[in-house]
Amino acid sequence: MNSDDNIQNDSVVDAFGGSVTDYDRLMNEFGIRPIDEVLGLLPKSKRHYYMNRNIMFGHTSLEPVIESINKKKPFAIMTGIKPSSAEYHIGNLITCNEVIYFQKLGGKVYFCIADIESYADGRLPLDQAEQNAIENVADLIALGLNLDKAYVYRQSHQMDVMRLGYLLSSHATHNMMKSIYGEHRLGVYNAAFIQVADILLPQLHNGPLPTVTPIGADQAPHARLSHDFVRKKFFQDTYKFMLPGFTFHKLIQGLDGSDKMAKRNPMSVLTLFESNKSLKKKIMNAFTGGRTTVEEQRELGGQPKICRIFDLYRYFFQSDEKKLKEIEGSCRKGELLCGEDKKNLLGIIQEFMQAHEKKRQDALPKAREVVLERLDG
Ligand code: SF4
Incomplete structure (x- = not known):
């Protein structure tokens, strides 16, 4: 409702x-x-x-x-x-x-x-x-x-x-x-x-x-x-x-730093149908736990706890605990910078979405058959 x-x-x-x-x-x-x-x-x-x-x-x-x-x-x-x-x-x-x-x-x-x-x-x-x-x-x-x-x-x-x-x-x-x-x-x-x-x-x-x-x-x-x-x-x-x-x-919270992903706020939300251009724009503009300057980030480290890029890894794009900890550790130590991390994640999501779209197209006839057959019954 x-x-x-x-x-x-x-x-x-x-x-x-x-x-x-x-x-x-x-x-x-x-x-x-x-x-x-x-x-x-x-x-x-x-x-x-x-x-x-x-x-x-x-x-x-x-x-x-x-x-x-x-x-x-x-x-x-x-x-x-x-x-x-x-x-x-x-x-x-x-x-x-x-x-x-x-x-x-x-x-x-x-x-x-x-x-x-x-x-x-x-x-x-x-x-x-x-x-x-x-x-x-x-x-x-x-x-x-x-x-x-x-x-x-x-x-x-x-x-x-x-x-x-x-x-x-x-x-x-x-x-x-x-x-x-x-x-x-x-x-x-x-x-x-x-x-x-x-x-x-x-x-x-x-x-x-x-x-x-x-x-x-x-x-x-x-x-x-x-x-x-x-x-x-x-x-x-x-x-x-x-x-x-x-x-x-x-x-999951809004990509733009808001409390939730909401359709009325397009920069807060990702769909599985983003164009490459839109995906890039949303990821590169996402709210992070990065510091104001590179020097500050190198010195103080980033804050993955409040970072929406890190959230995307945690929820969807890094299921391996060891690898997730590595990202978190290098962020906290200031070794990883937000621009570099965003580009890494963008590549991972692009690959996921391309593979997903191919599987989805293959699945459409079966989905149509199942939905219509079971709905007519
Ligand atoms: S380095 Fe990555 S995880 Fe750390 S604050 Fe920046 S975008 Fe987030």
Whole structure:
């Protein structure tokens, strides 16, 4: 939903258009547990680098999923996209990487094309949503999604989700919704019921099943609402749902130094469709932790902690811990200068995008077939 629908919201996060600045408060308010608490249950070789870097910083009810991974038992991964654009935002890549990671560990992916939400949000016609969805699914295939272990569906065609959403709504009160989301219009709460129904779809289809939904920290209210509903006697008696598991990741900040990547601020955001010219402009103008002069940087070193170039390495473009530490170390010592580092990263991203575009083009016919076939059914 767009933030115009927000009437008044004093919560630490707005799940329908906000950003997060206070992660400790978010964890307290929404009962998010530190990811470190469960990492010991997962062999080191099976951990995602997001876990080691505190990008995937928290979880709720992840233990049954880890047990399924370790014992090679079934589990599901729930995810989706609002098909409001054909262009994947690099922030979407975080969730994609997490989904593909869990799929490679043995889970089946449920991928929701949230066309109802994109209609409610921006009045995007359903046929346009379908076209965007094909492009989005092609991106996912190019990134490594295995369609043989995935169920792709469109919200507006998935009647069991609609029915469950209705049942959920009839067990909600205004106070319950307000305490989780803050004050919003009824249509916004309605979108939340549908999202919870999406999250529970793998269990609607299979019965009680460990599930994980990887989400950004700003989506924490949906996780809390899911748990509140699942604990209700009616849903326990009727469906015997397990508490759905969630992992939470930190949101990547704007390239220009702003708090978040936002489409209305083009210099803050990267898409997977940047032209070479635009990519170069954005990277070379990105906010860094560099000093005012070369001499100062040589003397004091750079500040990778606040640097958006370093963020791009951490999130996407350097998965090797040793190599990342080398970049960080030479930055801090003043050996690496920002201009040189930006050029290095630019080369890496250009190479990634060229390879991705080739894989995406190859994947388009399959994406079209899968989306249309499964939507017509
Ligand atoms: S040297 Fe690299 S990591 Fe360090 S502040 Fe500059 S751009 Fe950022």
